[in-house]
Amino acid sequence: MSKLHLVFGGRVSDPQTLDFNDTSSLDVVGIFPDYASAEKAWRAAAQRTVDDAEMKYVIVHMHRLLEPDLMAPPAV
Numbered sequence: 001m002s003k004l005h006l007v008f009g010g011r012v013s014d015p016q017t018l019d020f021n022d023t024s025s026l027d028v029v030g031i032f033p034d035y036a037s038a039e040k041a042w043r044a045a046a047q048r049t050v051d052d053a054e055m056k057y058v059i060v061h062m063h064r065l066l067e068p069d070l071m072a073p074p075a076v
Contacts, residue, residue, distance in 0.1 A: 005038035006031050009057030
């Protein structure tokens with residue numbers, strides 16, 4: 001299975017949080033098959049909005065959401 005990554009962004013009320021103001025206007029950059037390509041897309045999107053402190057782009061590790069048991073610590 002590919003380790004899928006989602007890149008999206010939007011306006012936040014506080015740049016130090018992930019509190020997106022309007023989820024209906026999120027900018028979905030895309031879904032990428034690996035972290036390196038997702039990071040490249042994230043950097044490009046973030047660079048376009050570097051002068052707007054209320055815009056924030058993030059990378060979501062979709063593979064962690066799809067298979068959360070793989071991320072769980074081993075049972076003792």
